[in-house]
Ligand SMILES: [Fe+2]
């Protein structure tokens with residue numbers, strides 16, 4: 001119900017609240033997937049991908065990863081609304097609207113990159129031109145994880161409870177946005193950014209346009225994940241949600257993440273192996289569980305969560 005008249009507060013918003021601070025940060029850091037990723041950067045990416053530094057298998061691997069990201073961003077854009085509908089605190093509502101808008105922009109960025117870089121390069125090099133929606137890209141584990149996430153979010157509309165909210169945050173904010181997406185970014189940045197964490201020897205090329213877009217997406221995701229972690233920690237600490245439910249949900253879903261990471265055909269000399277990605281995802285999940293199940297553990301401030309240093313390991317908790 002809209003609070004036109006409301007005797008419980010003076011001002012409409014509480015800018016000093018946790019969610020109020022996150023919303024201000026989101027507005028301040030606004031970016032445009034078209035204006036802020038200049039055409040010249042995408043042109044440079046196209047010309048590097050047209051050259052000999054990347055072979056067909058490497059191009060296919062990049063294309064598959066981008067198909068998964070594009071589908072993932074579209075799915076989370078569609079799946080957030082139930083949480084927004086059941087949230088009644090206005091500062092949290094404002095933050096979630098910014099998150100919804102940002103997921104839509106992430107979808108737009110990956111769509112643009114496919115149209116303006118992937119397809120023209122595939123045509124020029126004589127590779128098959130494929131659609132980012134082609135079912136070949138989506139493994140059983142990928143489909144299962146996103147179906148479960150959609151179900152966990154929709155459940156809030158019929159059975160809203162602290163435990164179901166914690167489950168929803170575990171699916172959406174902690175596994176999909178945090179573990180799966182951040183592991184994917186780690187792989188991409190290791191391969192295509194000059195400052196990638198595992199950058200080694202010859203097996204990389206610089207894709208500045210891709211990394212520019214992904215760095216901005218990651219920065220937004222740092223804020224989203226921070227919000228989700230804060231909320232799960234609060235649900236355990238203040239609403240008596242059983243930490244065992246959080247732990248078992250995350251562990252179950254990690255199995256799908258591992259399945260997704262291992263479904264990709266391994267390159268002969270990958271910048272980062274499927275095994276290293278799996279280790280990264282598993283460690284990230286354990287760290288998330290430690291922090292959110294410890295009421296005394298402090299999350300870094302939002303300014304720190306959104307700071308991404310040149311594609312290096314993220315600074316988020
Ligand atoms: Fe996103």
Ligand SMILES: [Fe+2]
Pocket residue numbers: 076103177220221224
């Ligand atoms: Fe997100």
